[in-house]
Amino acid sequence: MDEFGADPADLTPLTGAALLTPAHQHPSGVVLSPARRGEFVAWAECCDGFLIEDDYDGEFRYDGRPVGALQALDPERIVLAGSVSKSLAPGLRLGQLVVPPTLRVPVTAAMRESGGGVSVIEQLTLADLVARGDYDRHVRRVRTVYRRRRAELADRVGALTGLRLVGAAAGLHALLPLPSAEYERRLISTGEYVGLRLHGLHASGYRHPPDTSAPAALVLGYATPAPHAWGQALDLLGEVLEAEGLRAGPRGTRP
Numbered sequence: 165m166d167e168f169g170a171d172p173a174d175l176t177p178l179t180g181a182a183l184l185t186p187a188h189q190h191p192s193g194v195v196l197s198p199a200r201r202g203e204f205v206a207w208a209e210c211c212d213g214f215l216i217e218d219d220y221d222g223e224f225r226y227d228g229r230p231v232g233a234l235q236a237l238d239p240e241r242i243v244l245a246g247s248v249s250k251s252l253a254p255g256l257r258l259g260q261l262v263v264p265p266t267l268r269v270p271v272t273a274a275m276r277e278s279g280g281g282v283s284v285i286e287q288l289t290l291a292d293l294v295a296r297g298d299y300d301r302h303v304r305r306v307r308t309v310y311r312r313r314r315a316e317l318a319d320r321v322g323a324l325t326g327l328r329l330v331g332a333a334a335g336l337h338a339l340l341p342l343p344s345a346e347y348e349r350r351l352i353s354t355g356e357y358v359g360l361r362l363h364g365l366h367a368s369g370y371r372h373p374p375d376t377s378a379p380a381a382l383v384l385g386y387a388t389p390a391p392h393a394w395g396q397a398l399d400l401l402g403e404v405l406e407a408e409g410l411r412a413g414p415r416g417t418r419p
């Protein structure tokens with residue numbers, strides 16, 4: 165990973181398949197650059213490989229610039245995966261795959277063998293929600309809510325610290341790069357003290373083993389708090405940032 169997204173440099177003719185999140189990498193928020201998209205597709209075409217495009221939060225883009233599906237570049241080589249985990253609830257275990265014709269039989273067989281079948285009742289309920297337009301209405305409504313939350317988060321953090329969120333204005337989380345790993349550790353432990361669970365990229369590795377090469381940053385999810393709890397969560401974050409002295413210096417210089 166770098167500022168252009170996933171790096172295809174390590175792919176070889178024997179790799180077989182690569183799993184990508186081109187529209188929005190988690191947790192960096194980076195969008196795969198057009199040049200990299202081309203390089204991945206060229207690799208798949210030259211090496212008989214497949215790409216799996218994991219479009220896990222594509223419904224949520226807030227700056228009016230949705231990223232086109234990579235899959236359109238070569239539908240014979242690219243599997244497009246979507247999920248309702250972000251738009252409805254992860255517990256539903258519902259998603260969809262657009263699979264190249266050559267993979268349909270093996271993918272169906274693998275799903276059958278893995279016992280990965282999905283409840284027909286829940287599938288039909290989702291189909292009904294889509295057919296009535298309710299799914300679309302729901303996504304449009306929550307998109308507005310999350311867009312507002314992201315802006316409020318950016319404003320609060322910016323006003324208190326002079327630091328800026330990075331990554332595309334999309335999805336359900338933002339990345340706040342920090343001046344040092346020490347700040348990251350202190351913010352997380354002060355957060356724990358006041359009742360706000362914070363995730364750090366460097367210290368806690370964010371769901372991965374701690375990685376000391378990862379930059380210091382907070383991964384801030386803004387979708388989970390219920391409407392009545394959002395304001396309080398934002399206030400607590402502000403308290404933590406202020407308590408740790410992460411304040412803007414003159415004209416945005418860092419502490």
Ligand SMILES: Cc1ncc(COP(=O)(O)O)c(C=O)c1O
Nearest residue numbers: 185190218220247248249254259
């Ligand atoms: C990168 C990525 N892909 C996919 C998903 C959705 O996974 P699932 O549909 O299994 O809940 C997530 C959820 O957090 C994710 O972070």
